[in-house]
Amino acid sequence: MTDVDSLAQGIQHQQKRAIARGLSWIERDQQLGKDLVRTLFPLAGHAHVIGITGAPGVGKSTLVNRLALALRSQGQRIGILAVDPSSPFSGGAILGDRIRMQDSVMDEGVFMRSLATRGHLGGLSRATFGAVTLLDAAGFDSVLIETVGAGQSEVEVMQLAHSTVVVQAPGLGDDIQAIKAGILEIGQIFVVNKADHEGADHTVRAIRGMLTLGLEHLDWFPPILKTVAERDEGTDAVIRALQDHRAYLQESGQWARMRADQTTHIIELAVRDWAEEALRAARSDANWDKWHEDVLTGRRDAAHVATEVVRRRLAWD
Amino acid sequence: MIRVLVAKPGLDGHDRGAKVIARALRDGGMEVVYTGLHQTPEQIVDAALQEDVDVLALSILSGAHPTLVPRIMELVKQNHMDDMLVLLGGIIPDDDVEPMLQTGVARVFGPGTDTKDIVDYIREHVRDHD
Known part of the structure; x- marks a missing residue:
């Protein structure tokens, strides 16, 4: 049995250490991690993948903690991925989301992993797709993804999550902020957290005003819910909205369509990996300098050389 | 990429030192998971x-290291995590250093340690996977 197979088996048996190791392989973006994701992919597709996004300081981690506990009380097993930014200067990161998730991460049915963006823009890390696949294959019923504190362009989470919850808080900006394109267009559920603060109703109205501008034609109209995550107020309504949205996705066929899109994605990834590997092999090939010379002098064009690179790689495989 | 968990076991409520270390390790290019105050050995x-x-x-300032550290090291062994480097900092009296090392702690860093020494120590003793 290969390393990948035995780790995949440990992951299916929900061994914490195997899950943690697998996530590290995927984060390192090396061959073992890629092989692992491909091995696990057919086992995934069952978990409800939930994205939690919003500006820094609106209470995303606290809300994730509450949602995880509420889903646990229904008997679900929960995987959490929390993404924080890497420093553009040192490449290091401080991953502090566990601080606000103390209650849920203590639970045996919750597995939580902190991911750094490692230079990737868009609100997630490059490893997030693989990490979600792994947790899904490990049998977690719901996977919660907390994005970095997002502005208006960190919308990548909507490609990975079945249901995206956009969290806002009162007093963070005027109506213009709410109308801006981007983050507000990706939410299927809106949460106004810290609803005990002044201006919460105003924020709800601002979001509703924006949503009614263009989404009347949709058959899912995003609910706007008020929570005080710190005191666990409003959590149940968010859970109900998530369940409604899941049912809507399944009935409308979108759930299956997303799985099909992911299948396309993983094939694309595999093709790209293969091509990169072929290129790497070509560059260390004894003929590389000659090909270089051919293209430079116009004896052969680059596409012709590319064909030869691919042909050689195929013969090698 | 080297990943580090900075943890504060026990009841003391001071995490300024732990935060200084966390920042220094981040600036040294490491990913630092920080879990906050009052962590039990099991949580850590x-x-x-x-x-x-x-x-x-x-990081332990409370004087409770003679009970907390052996318990943590016992759990580390139970979970077969022997390849993880364990460092101890805070207020550890000289006479306690040797017993702490006996439990499996790799190195004890006392007050006034230059954070650069800690970064260098980790770089020398951990294989970077990337």
């Missing part, structure tokens, strides 16, 4: 397991 080892860190850096 479970977090280290899930986060698959290369280094566990403990």
Whole structure:
């Protein structure tokens, strides 16, 4: 049995250490991690993948903690991925989301992993797709993804999550902020957290005003819910909205369509990996300098050389 | 990429030192998981397991290290995490250093340690996977 197979088996048996190791392989973006994701992919597709996004300081981690506990009380097993930014200067990161998730991460049915963006823009890390696949294959019923504190362009989470919850808080900006394109267009559920603060109703109205501008034609109209995550107020309504949205996705066929899109994605990834590997092999090939010379002098064009690179790689495989 | 868990076991409420270390390690290019105050040995080892860190850096100022550290090291062994480097910092009297090392702690850093020495120590003793 290969390393990948035995780790995949440990992951299916929900061994914490195997899950943690697998996530590290995927984060390192090396061959073992890629092989692992491909091995696990057919086992995934069952978990409800939930994205939690919003500006820094609106209470995303606290809300994730509450949602995880509420889903646990229904008997679900929960995987959490929390993404924080890497420093553009040192490449290091401080991953502090566990601080606000103390209650849920203590639970045996919750597995939580902190991911750094490692230079990737868009609100997630490059490893997030693989990490979600792994947790899904490990049998977690719901996977919660907390994005970095997002502005208006960190919308990548909507490609990975079945249901995206956009969290806002009162007093963070005027109506213009709410109308801006981007983050507000990706939410299927809106949460106004810290609803005990002044201006919460105003924020709800601002979001509703924006949503009614263009989404009347949709058959899912995003609910706007008020929570005080710190005191666990409003959590149940968010859970109900998530369940409604899941049912809507399944009935409308979108759930299956997303799985099909992911299948396309993983094939694309595999093709790209293969091509990169072929290129790497070509560059260390004894003929590389000659090909270089051919293209430079116009004896052969680059596409012709590319064909030869691919042909050689195929013969090698 | 080297991953480090900076943890504060026990009841003391001071994490300024731990935060200074966390920042220095980040500036040294490491990913630092920080879990906050008042962590039990079980919480700390479970977090280290899930986060698959290369280094566990403990900060203890309360004097409770003779009970907390052996318990943490026992859990580390139970979970077969022997490849993880464990460091201890805070207020550890000289006479206690040797017993702490006996439990499996790799190195004790006292007050006034230059954070650069800690970064260098970790770089020398942990294989970077990337």
